[in-house]
Amino acid sequence: MSAVAAEASTGRYETIRIADPVARPTKIAAKEVYVHYGAKEALHHVSIDIPAQAVTAFIGPSGCGKSTFLRCFNRMNDTIENCRVDGVLDMEGEDLNDHSLDVVLLRARVGMVFQKPNPFPKSIFENIAYGPRIHGVAQDKAHLQEIVETSLKKAGLWEEVKDRLNEPGTGLSGGQQQRLCIARAIAVSPEVILMDEPCSALDPIATAKVEELIGELRQNYTIIIVTHSMSQAQRVSQRTAYFHLGYLVEEGPTESIFNNPQEKRTKDYITGVFG
Amino acid sequence: MASTAETPALAGAPSPRSNRDVVEQNLARRHRNEAIFRFTGLGAILVGIALVGVLFGSILIKGVPAFTQATMTLEVDFDPEIINIPERPVLQASQSVAEYEQALLSWRRRLAFVNWNKVIQASLAKVLPAAADNARDAAGMIASGERIKLRDMVEADPSIVGTTQAVSLVAAANVDVWLKGNIDRTLPQHMQQLSKLQQEWSDELYQRGVISMAFSTALFTNVDSRSSPATAGLLGAIVGSVMMMLIVLVVAVPIGVMAAIYLEEFAPKNRLTDLIEVNINNLAAVPSIVFGLLGAAVFINFLGLPLSAPIVGGLVLSLMTLPTVIIASRASLRAVPPSIRQAALGVGASPMQAMFHHTLPLAVPGMLTGAIIGVAQALGETAPLLLIGMNAFVASVPSTPMEQSSALPVQIYLWQGNELRNFFEARTSAAIIVLLAVMITLNALAIFLRNRFERRW
Missing domain, CATH: 1.20.5 (Single alpha-helices involved in coiled-coils or other helix-helix interfaces)
Structure with a gap:
């Protein structure tokens, strides 16, 4: 705490960065991102490179700004009253924070899975088909069915639901619902998938399934996951970023963050001294 | 402590x-x-x-008790000596249509001038010989509006002249009151509504079964009447009320729902929208008579719409219902979990798509309930209608919303004030039952629709 206060008075805090042992291509480069809720600055000059085809975990105590930062990537902060995002989020040469960029297009490229499973109160099929349908991706009915099937297969849900595609998605178990939401995100073929504490409402078995799924998905997608579970971050991610009171304190390869944290606050948090 | x-x-x-x-x-x-x-x-x-x-x-x-009414079944002689009219004109080849219409009109006029009281008296005399000598008393036994029924029978089929038909005629209101015991029989004769003779006749005919208590179809098929209270009905008021309800549905519900959607989902939160919100809530609490004044000033004086017309009543009631619909619709939109909206936005739906594909369908049951309750409220509203002239005595069924009309609650108000108290007291309660029945039906419909469309999430 006092360290942050000192930095706030003396100048800006510089994030400790540890490079990957194997260099990965960067998918999104966030530069000097500030978020304000009204007059309150919730996120201070966050800069981070998100590697492609890897899982990046955002960790930190509640209220540290990690979910706020996550929502910058698909501009969900736009839907929050009084929320202002400044800075550049460069995805392959395009600034995601540029307000001339169409958010509809952006959200087709950057999908999102939420904390609480939130399937539409419609059939399983309709849940998956909705995205492709509004974007006009499916050429015909057969194609749409194919998209639904491949999405469910990728989400590891196909075997469980293939006989009841017309039943309501809300009738599935919590873990199945969350995988349905992942399948729904996959169905529009995004490049990046954002996950905001996707397992916090699930039991350990369902969590294991979703984690396994995340491991498979990273072959094809860039994934950013916000999590409160240290062990989950260790299990699923390749890079970890530690946030504290709106600052990005430290970021680096997951192994090095957990085994050899550079900052005292990071160390205290991951060893459970606070948070 | x-x-x-x-x-x-x-x-x-x-x-x-x-x-x-x-x-x-x-x-x-x-x-x-x-x-x-x-x-x-x-x-x-x-x-x-x-x-x-x-x-x-x-x-x-x-x-x-008002749903049944003293009704007399008589063998009516359509005596050609009394009903002394020529044959109903038919369109001749040599005639123009205008000439035919004129001939028909004068034939109808002659038909109307037939002494129907005499026809009734003659028919009554068949069961009560004394009626032959007491024309006044005889005519007073039957609701005066029933003369029109006989006329209409002849007009519809002139060939019945010269025959005898069994016709059931509604007895006069005073006969009904006498037989139902709604007047104190011990009152001195100068305070009675029926003459001594008519009292005896009523009792005798009732005992002989000529007068029976039959279901009062007049209540539903006739319009209001002052000269013939026994045949006064609610048809004009029901039609007027239905028209106004349709206008409320067409005007208030779409405007209210769209306003609610805009305010809840798209409007920026600033001083102006706060002000609008506060005022919508205030409008819901404005006494309805104020809306009547507004309607009189704007729709009648400024826009020149006709007095006593369902169009004006419907618009005034729409204004009155609007805040209810907006508040109910906003509440049901707010009740949709934000996670659904986020899910839709998250897969790339535009705000409008998220609204119409996901939020709105989930909010529809609540909106329907609000709309129907608003309409039911409007149906029972009286005060604003008084100010736009709907308390006028209108004895016709409106065929368009621009015509003069009555309305159910106003009809109740008018009957409640009718001077023939002991007959209209029951009639008023009957009209209230009809109004309540319509309202309970509407509320039942609201509950049904809500359960039908309600989806769980």
Whole structure:
């Protein structure tokens, strides 16, 4: 705490960065991102490179700004009253924070899975088909069915639901619902998938399934996951970023963050001294 | 007080026993308070139910008898000597249509001038020979509007002239009152509504079964009448009310729902929208008579719409219903979990798509309930209608919303003030029953629709 206060008075805090042992291509480069809720600055000059085809975990105590930062990537902060995002989020040469960029297009490229499973109160099929349908991706009915099937297969849900595609998605178990939401995100073929504490409402078995799924998905997608579970971050991610009171304190390869944290606050948090 | 007593125990005295005692001490009081609260609530509900019971009971006891009415079945002689009219004109080849219409009109006029009282008197004389010599008393036995029924029969089929037909005719209101015991039979004759002769005739015919209590179809098929109270009905009022309800549905519901959607989902939160919101809530509390004044000033004086017309009534009631619809619609939109909206936005739906594909369908049951309750409220509203002239006596069924009309609640108000008290008291309650039946049907529909469309998430 006092360290942050000192930095706030003396100048800006510089994030400790540890490079990957194997260099990965960067998918999104966030530069000097500030978020304000009204007059309150919730996120201070966050800069981070998100590697492609890897899982990046955002960790930190509640209220540290990690979910706020996550929502910058698909501009969900736009839907929050009084929320202002400044800075550049460069995805392959395009600034995601540029307000001339169409958010509809952006959200087709950057999908999102939420904390609480939130399937539409419609059939399983309709849940998956909705995205492709509004974007006009499916050429015909057969194609749409194919998209639904491949999405469910990728989400590891196909075997469980293939006989009841017309039943309501809300009738599935919590873990199945969350995988349905992942399948729904996959169905529009995004490049990046954002996950905001996707397992916090699930039991350990369902969590294991979703984690396994995340491991498979990273072959094809860039994934950013916000999590409160240290062990989950260790299990699923390749890079970890530690946030504290709106600052990005430290970021680096997951192994090095957990085994050899550079900052005292990071160390205290991951060893459970606070948070 | 209890807390000060506890403080030392909490502060570190290692005596859990005393703590327990303190809680136990308070326990009886807490339970007592709870019991008192429960019984107060129960009492309030019982008082409410009792009051509603008294209200409905009194209306039903008064109103139900009005659904049956003294009706006379007579062998009516369509005597060609009395009904002395030429044959109904038919369109001749040599005639123009205008000439034919004129001939038909004058034939109708002659038909109207036939002395129908005499026809009735002659028919009555068949069952009551004394009626032959007492024209006034005889004519007073039958509702005067029933003469029109005989005329209409002849007009529809002129060939019945010269025949005898069994016709059921509604007895005069005073006969109905006399037979139902709604007038004190011991009153001196100068205070009675029926002449001595008519009283005897009524009782005799009732005993002989010529007069029976039959279902009063007149209540539903006739319009209001002053000259013939026994045949006064609600048809004009029902049609007027239905027209106004349709106007409310067409005007208030779409505007209200769209306003709610905009305010809830798209409007920026600033001083202006705050002001609008506060004013919508205020409008819902504005006395309805004020809306009547507004309607009189704007729709009638400024826009020049006709007085007493359902179009004006419907628009005024729409204004009155609008805040209800907006508030109910906003509440049901707000009740849709934000996670659904986020899910839709998250897969790339535009705000409008998220609204119309996901939020709105989930909010529809609540909106429907609000709309139907608003319409039901509008149906029963009287005060604003008085100010736009709908309390006029209108004895016709409106065929368009621009024509003069009555409305159910106003008809109740008018009948309540009718000078023939002992007949219209029951008639008024009957009209209230009809209004309540329509409202309960509407509310049942609201509940049905809500259950039908309600989806769980």
